[in-house]
Amino acid sequence: MKPTQSIFLLVFALLCFNSVSAQYGNGYNNGYGGGGYGSRGGGMGMDRSMMQGPQGNTSKPKEIPAEETAAKIVEQMKPEVNLDELQAIAITNVLTDSMKEQGVLLKNESSSQDEKIEQMKALRESTTKKITAFLNPDQIEKYTNFMENFKEIKKSKSKKKKDSKENKDEKKDTQEAIKVE
Numbered sequence: 001m002k003p004t005q006s007i008f009l010l011v012f013a014l015l016c017f018n019s020v021s022a023q024y025g026n027g028y029n030n031g032y033g034g035g036g037y038g039s040r041g042g043g044m045g046m047d048r049s050m051m052q053g054p055q056g057n058t059s060k061p062k063e064i065p066a067e068e069t070a071a072k073i074v075e076q077m078k079p080e081v082n083l084d085e086l087q088a089i090a091i092t093n094v095l096t097d098s099m100k101e102q103g104v105l106l107k108n109e110s111s112s113q114d115e116k117i118e119q120m121k122a123l124r125e126s127t128t129k130k131i132t133a134f135l136n137p138d139q140i141e142k143y144t145n146f147m148e149n150f151k152e153i154k155k156s157k158s159k160k161k162k163d164s165k166e167n168k169d170e171k172k173d174t175q176e177a178i179k180v181e
Contacts, residue, residue: 066103070095073150081135081142090134098127 074092077083083091105111105119128147132140 066096066099067092069099076150077143077146080146081139083139087134087139091131094127094130094134098123 070092073095074083074088077091078088101123102120105116105123108116111119132143135143
């Protein structure tokens with residue numbers, strides 16, 4: 001064989017081998033399944049992260065953003081306090097900031113329970129002052145009534161939850177007692 005033909009044949013073989021090894025991963029976590037054809041992982045060209053499904057901590061409930069909560073409160077407040085659009089936007093912003101700060105206070109592990117309660121009271125007073133600054137005297141009275149009703153609604157909802165939990169516990173105890181007998 002001629003030397004030029006053997007050089008072309010050698011170059012052609014090297015190029016073919018290089019493209020094949022690149023297609024199958026070449027050991028750099030790319031290609032089929034990350035790390036070669038069917039090697040490590042789940043086989044069949046998938047690696048473990050693809051087989052596990054969606055990741056995430058499912059035990060913790062998803063937190064509702066402060067903006068959404070503030071918007072819901074203001075939507076309930078609008079008809080009762082007769083807010084115009086500008087007042088609604090301003091109060092929504094004040095409530096959003098307050099809720100975010102409240103979250104920071106609750107997550108602060110360096111302060112004691114009593115300190116947190118005092119900080120929450122101060123935050124609540126500050127928020128009320130900021131909101132009433134946007135209202136006229138007639139609206140301030142309506143706002144005060146609204147907040148009292150709002151607190152009562154929240155308390156009754158939490159009582160219903162506690163009652164339903166207690167009822168479930170009582171049912172479980174009753175069922176366990178029946179099983180024992």
